[in-house]
Amino acid sequence: MDPITSLLGSLPPDFYITDPDVVAKYLTDFRHFRTGASRAVLRPRTTAEVQRIVAACAAHGVPLVPQGGNTSYCAAATPSPLGGELVLSLERLNAVRAIDPTNLSLTAEAGCVLSVLQEAADAAGLMLPLDLGSRQSCQLGGALSTNAGGISVLKYGMARDLVLGLEAVLPDGQLLNVLQPLRKNNTGYDVKQVLLGAEGTLGIVTAASLKLARKPAQTVTAFLAVAEIDALTTLLARAQLLTGENVTSFEYISHHSLGLLLAAQAGLRHPLEAPARHYVVMEAQTCSPLLGLEEAMAAFLEEALGEGLVNDGTIAAGGQQRDQLWYLREHIPEAEVANGGSVKHDVSVPTSALPSFISQASALVETHGAGGRLSIYGHVGDGNVHFNVVAPAGADPAGYKPWFEREVSPRVYDLAVTMGGSFGAEYGIGIVKLDLLERYGDPAKLHMMRALKAALDPANLMNPGKVVRA
Numbered sequence: 001m002d003p004i005t006s007l008l009g010s011l012p013p014d015f016y017i018t019d020p021d022v023v024a025k026y027l028t029d030f031r032h033f034r035t036g037a038s039r040a041v042l043r044p045r046t047t048a049e050v051q052r053i054v055a056a057c058a059a060h061g062v063p064l065v066p067q068g069g070n071t072s073y074c075a076a077a078t079p080s081p082l083g084g085e086l087v088l089s090l091e092r093l094n095a096v097r098a099i100d101p102t103n104l105s106l107t108a109e110a111g112c113v114l115s116v117l118q119e120a121a122d123a124a125g126l127m128l129p130l131d132l133g134s135r136q137s138c139q140l141g142g143a144l145s146t147n148a149g150g151i152s153v154l155k156y157g158m159a160r161d162l163v164l165g166l167e168a169v170l171p172d173g174q175l176l177n178v179l180q181p182l183r184k185n186n187t188g189y190d191v192k193q194v195l196l197g198a199e200g201t202l203g204i205v206t207a208a209s210l211k212l213a214r215k216p217a218q219t220v221t222a223f224l225a226v227a228e229i230d231a232l233t234t235l236l237a238r239a240q241l242l243t244g245e246n247v248t249s250f251e252y253i254s255h256h257s258l259g260l261l262l263a264a265q266a267g268l269r270h271p272l273e274a275p276a277r278h279y280v281v282m283e284a285q286t287c288s289p290l291l292g293l294e295e296a297m298a299a300f301l302e303e304a305l306g307e308g309l310v311n312d313g314t315i316a317a318g319g320q321q322r323d324q325l326w327y328l329r330e331h332i333p334e335a336e337v338a339n340g341g342s343v344k345h346d347v348s349v350p351t352s353a354l355p356s357f358i359s360q361a362s363a364l365v366e367t368h369g370a371g372g373r374l375s376i377y378g379h380v381g382d383g384n385v386h387f388n389v390v391a392p393a394g395a396d397p398a399g400y401k402p403w404f405e406r407e408v409s410p411r412v413y414d415l416a417v418t419m420g421g422s423f424g425a426e427y428g429i430g431i432v433k434l435d436l437l438e439r440y441g442d443p444a445k446l447h448m449m450r451a452l453k454a455a456l457d458p459a460n461l462m463n464p465g466k467v468v469r470a
């Protein structure tokens with residue numbers, strides 16, 4: 001009997017589904033890079049069931065591909081097309097186990113959808129600061145396994161910065177239980193960090209304890225037209241100073257991206273009277289009802305206008321206007337999709353170098369990109385820009401995108417790395433960026449990654465072929 005048949009025979013039938021029409025929903029990645037094959041989807045409901053499945057896979061030598069919300073931009077949760085792997089969906093492992101308002105912590109299972117956790121924290125009078133555009137679909141386990149970033153990193157850090165404790169099933173079926181929601185716990189290696197950002201290659205995250213924050217009592221959101229790209233970093237520093245380091249988001253939108261969006265969605269309105277080349281959506285928040293955040297933001301805007309750093313700007317008058325401004329930032333990817341999708345470069349550089357990177361990389365595309373349309377937006381405060389390129393109007397994206405990735409993308413990545421940056425800021429490696437990791441990765445780092453993989457998963461059964469090549 002083949003290993004998958006014997007494995008499935010050793011598990012209760014309600015642990016998995018085999019209906020090909022249902023299984024098919026788990027086999028294509030979000031960006032349609034790849035469609036894999038899997039004879040079944042394993043769907044545990046408890047950590048004990050995950051342990052039983054992983055132990056059975058180890059005994060039968062069957063590789064697993066953990067899957068959360070399947071929103072990875074790097075095809076990290078898609079099985080190989082050869083059919084020898086099984087998808088392990090965490091979607092039924094979805095209980096919120098505890099909220100401790102005094103400890104400011106939440107403990108939840110891996111399959112919880114991020115927005116559900118945000119709502120749970122909100123109901124307890126607190127806030128979960130992890131927030132990204134895929135919040136309605138991505139799951140806690142996936143967000144932690146990709147060390148997701150998002151729109152609040154500036155104030156609260158990446159996903160790993162919010163993790164107090166972790167529960168996971170290791171490749172041999174052992175349970176790692178370091179789930180205590182402790183802020184101090186210096187007792188040897190911080191092993192949970194090895195699993196965070198590992199994209200399922202070192203074990204299955206089953207639960208985590210996360211930091212919560214106090215809910216903002218004041219939120220001020222502004223939309224600015226920035227005079228010159230070089231002004232971005234000065235503006236951010238001023239905003240931090242005047243708001244007392246309370247800027248939670250400082251998001252860049254180029255006129256290219258805003259133009260694509262306004263053209264793609266007819267009902268949308270430009271939020272300012274005159275168009276500009278560079279825009280920023282910025283938000284400041286404080287849990288204090290006493291600090292004068294609105295006054296601080298108004299003073300910041302007045303000063304920036306007076307000095308010519310900003311040409312125009314508006315401060316949202318209420319929640320509805322705030323939502324409208326954020327809509328512009330968050331729906332740019334949809335505008336790219338409406339134009340045939342984009343070649344994405346999710347790069348980071350030191351924040352001080354970001355304006356220069358944007359200018360130099362734009363010039364590279366203008367010179368070598370055969371008319372490709374830029375779409376540049378991202379997290380200025382994190383030094384992370386989504387430097388994307390859409391096929392020229394009228395060109396076939398299916399032909400243009402691979403050409404661009406082969407001929408021009410290496411120049412963009414080389415530039416980022418030469419400027420002290422990274423070719424992969426927040427989306428991870430998956431399969432899509434394996435070559436880039438091998439090209440740019442520090443040799444000693446790659447050696448340590450292979451050693452960790454071999455030590456914890458010697459049979460290469462955890463998401464094989466992702467992050468570390470066999």
Ligand SMILES: Cc1cc2nc3c(=O)[nH]c(=O)nc-3n(C[C@H](O)[C@H](O)[C@H](O)COP(=O)(O)OP(=O)(O)OC[C@H]3O[C@@H](n4cnc5c(N)ncnc54)[C@H](O)[C@@H]3O)c2cc1C
Pocket residue numbers: 030065066067068069070071072073076077090110131132133134137138139140141142143144145146147148149150151198199200201203204205206333426427463466
């Ligand atoms: C509209 C949109 C906006 C996005 N915005 C951002 C953003 O701002 N910042 C950002 O960082 N990313 C962003 N992403 C990328 C993606 O949403 C995030 O990486 C997200 O965290 C992935 O979560 P997921 O549950 O969908 O994981 P999946 O895609 O299902 O899996 C991602 C990886 O984690 C592994 N995995 C999943 N669950 C587990 C588990 N329980 N244990 C071990 N391994 C597991 C998978 O095998 C895979 O390697 C965005 C994606 C979309 C579609």
